[in-house]
Amino acid sequence: MKSLSCHVVALLSILAITLSLTNASDPSPLQDFCVAIDTPADGVFVNGKFCKDPKFVTVDDFFKSGLNKAGTPNEKTGSVVTLVNVNQIPGLNTLGISIVRIDYAVNGQNPPHTHPRASEILYVAHGTLLVGFVTSNPENRLFSKVLNEGDVFVFPEGLVHFQANVGKYPAVAFAGLSSQNPGAIVIADTVFGSNPPIQPNVLAKAFQLDTRTVMDLQAKFKK
Numbered sequence: 001m002k003s004l005s006c007h008v009v010a011l012l013s014i015l016a017i018t019l020s021l022t023n024a025s026d027p028s029p030l031q032d033f034c035v036a037i038d039t040p041a042d043g044v045f046v047n048g049k050f051c052k053d054p055k056f057v058t059v060d061d062f063f064k065s066g067l068n069k070a071g072t073p074n075e076k077t078g079s080v081v082t083l084v085n086v087n088q089i090p091g092l093n094t095l096g097i098s099i100v101r102i103d104y105a106v107n108g109q110n111p112p113h114t115h116p117r118a119s120e121i122l123y124v125a126h127g128t129l130l131v132g133f134v135t136s137n138p139e140n141r142l143f144s145k146v147l148n149e150g151d152v153f154v155f156p157e158g159l160v161h162f163q164a165n166v167g168k169y170p171a172v173a174f175a176g177l178s179s180q181n182p183g184a185i186v187i188a189d190t191v192f193g194s195n196p197p198i199q200p201n202v203l204a205k206a207f208q209l210d211t212r213t214v215m216d217l218q219a220k221f222k223k
């Protein structure tokens, strides 16, 4: 009896250690929020999507074509991101990965942004990109590099990062992200283009600007 309880204790200890090693943080949410409700009948979906009955799954649930085609860069930033996540490939649900194509016009940039739910690994297919990410406070250290065709670079989860086309020609990159729904928080859009706007005096203090400058920025980024 004594040896049995010893085994149980040993097993529980191993389990606890394994859990602490494999589960260092909460599992990532798969969407911006999932507000709890008391009546499941009113629920929409929980942390991801409903699962299709396997007998109705087809090969096309795991397929998407067209990532060879260039997108049309946004006039303001000079870049465009073509998403291939769980919304484009339903078979990605629960798998924790997705991919994007990014096209950059000459002088275009993918402006500073973060992915709340993913690390990113970027591959430069064409062109020359200045890329970088900044570590969290208080150091705020910039890791930056010029990338050429064939180069690969990593942006750690949650950190603010960017790519700028510093070459003479349009550039193309592909990136894998460690979430089926990485999300994107573009800093300027989020801070100056929120709906409704954040009070200008709050942003003036935060960015050490005068209120008029903040209102100019808010006009530029208004949705």
Ligand code: MN
Pocket (backbone or CB within 6 Å): 113, 114, 115, 120, 155, 161
């Ligand atoms: Mn990114």
